[in-house]
Amino acid sequence: MSMTAKEAEKLFEKLPKAELGFFPTPFYRLDRLSKELGVNLYIKRDDFTGMSLFGGNKVRKLQYLMGDAMSRGCEYVFTFGATQSNHAMQTAAACRRCGLKPVLYLVAIVKPDEDDLRANLLLDRIMDAEVHIVEIQAGETEEEAEDRAVFLAREHMARLNKEAGRHVCYEVPMGGASPVGSVGFxxxxxxxxxxxxxxxxxxxxxxxxxxxxxxxxxxxxxRNLVGSETGIISINVSAKDPEYPKRTAALANESLKLIGAGITVDAERDICTDLNYYLPGYEIPNEAASEAIKLLAVKEGLLTDPVYTGKAFAGMLDYIRTGKVPAGSNVVFWHTGGATALFAEKEILGDLSK
Ligand SMILES: Cc1ncc(COP(=O)(O)O)c(C=O)c1O
Structure with a gap:
């Protein structure tokens, strides 16, 4: 059974939480683009979550993840991602704010140049996070390298826990995608x-x-908790297997259980993902995303990134232009941050500077 926003808020209060960001994030109509596209287009500015200028969606998750880590008396937080991971950078910032030590295991999908560190990797360095770069070995896939990163990190955590004689390490999965983290969303x-x-x-x-x-x-x-009928369309930024919607629905249900919500999410009914806009691959730019980034920048003075929000915005534009989203609809673009990628390696940036 759905509940009011006020009733829903009571559920979150049960969990330990570190107040890291600035909420609510701004929400407003994009008048010029709405006119051009023939819909009412609104933007939810989660690029403005804080803690630094480089906010993003991970701050919402990290509030609960850091709260959990501190309530367990942990001293180190280990997490994973690509070398230009927004999540890893924001985890480092959250750790610093909470007095915890960040340890990042980062897979080099794009190889960093130690003499010319850029974007998130530079910020990780400035925040003095302990960074372990995991190179993708010959014959190894990205997923295999990610699994190896987790294996290496767990060995590292076991060593630290053993030395301390207690559980001092907290593991945050890639993207903060855990039942505790998703409560933030x-x-x-x-x-x-x-x-x-x-x-x-x-x-x-x-x-x-x-x-x-x-x-x-x-x-x-x-959405289900407050009984909303809004369609959520999730644009993939990387390849996914067919079980992805089911896994995500299971994650949603674990989060709902954690807060004692008494409702569920069903993969077929409630999850709608679209794999049509990420190619040629994660952290590899495409033309439609570049066009979308430039359109939003020119019409509204707003910045998105080539890895995540640019591809999602391109997907949304396609839905609107092809009539999959009918004219006159009320459409929200949830800006999840990631603008540091605009200052990343040129392989990630593509032709945006042209
Ligand atoms: C800017 C940005 N947008 C969207 C996402 C996707 O979020 P999630 O991993 O929760 O699916 C990420 C994840 O790293 C991100 O950095």
């Missing part, structure tokens, strides 16, 4: 619902970029 959806009702708007669609699925799980759970 259940809360995020409830926050959006309050903003929509204050503006007397019913959103027909929410579009956002999906990677590990932690954001999507939380959004779907939050």
């Amino acid at each position: 259940i809360e995020g959806y409830v926050e959006l619902e309050k903003q929509l009702s204050a503006m007397d708007i019913q959103a027909d669609y929410v579009f956002h970029a999906t990677g590990t699925g932690g954001t999507m799980a939380g959004l779907a759970a939050g």
Whole structure:
């Protein structure tokens, strides 16, 4: 059974939480683009979550993950991602804010240049995170390298726990995609619902970029919790196997259980992902994303990135232009951050500078 936003908020209070960001994030209409596209286009500015200028979706998850780590008396937080991972950088920032030590195992999908560190990897260095670069070996896939990163990190954690004689290490999965982390996005959806009702708007669609699925799980759970009919369309930024929606629904259900919500998410009914916009691959730019990034920048002075939000925005534009989203619809683009990629290696940037 669905509940009011106020009732839903009571559920989150049960969990330990570190207050890291600035909420609610701004939500407003993009007037110029709305006119051009023939829909009412709104933006949810989770690029503005804080803690630094380089906010993003991970801050919502990290509030609960750091809360959990501290309530368990941990001293180190280990996490994973690509070398230009927004999640890893934001985890380092969250750790510093909470007095915990960040340890990052990062897979070199794009090889960094030690003499010319860029974007998130530079920020990781400035925050003095302990960074372990995991190179992809000959014959190894990205997924295998990611599994190896987890294996190496777990050995490292076991050593530190043994030395301390207690559990001092907290493991955050890639993207913060855990039941605890996704609670942050259940809360995020409830926050959006309050903003929509204050503006007397019913959103027909929410579009956002999906990677590990932690954001999507939380959004779907939050939408069901408040009984909203809004369609959430999650644009993939990387290849996924057919079980991805089911896994994400299971993650949503674990988060809902954690807060004692008494409702569920169903993969077929509630999860809608689209693999049509990420190619040629994760962290590899495409033309449609470059066009989308430039359109939003030129029409609204707003910046998205080539890895996540640019591809999601391109997907949303395609849905609108081809009529899959009918004219006159109320459409929300959930900006999940990631603008540091605009200052990353040129392999990631593509032709944006041209
Ligand atoms: C900017 C940005 N948008 C979207 C995502 C996808 O979020 P999730 O991993 O929760 O699916 C990420 C994840 O790293 C991100 O950095």
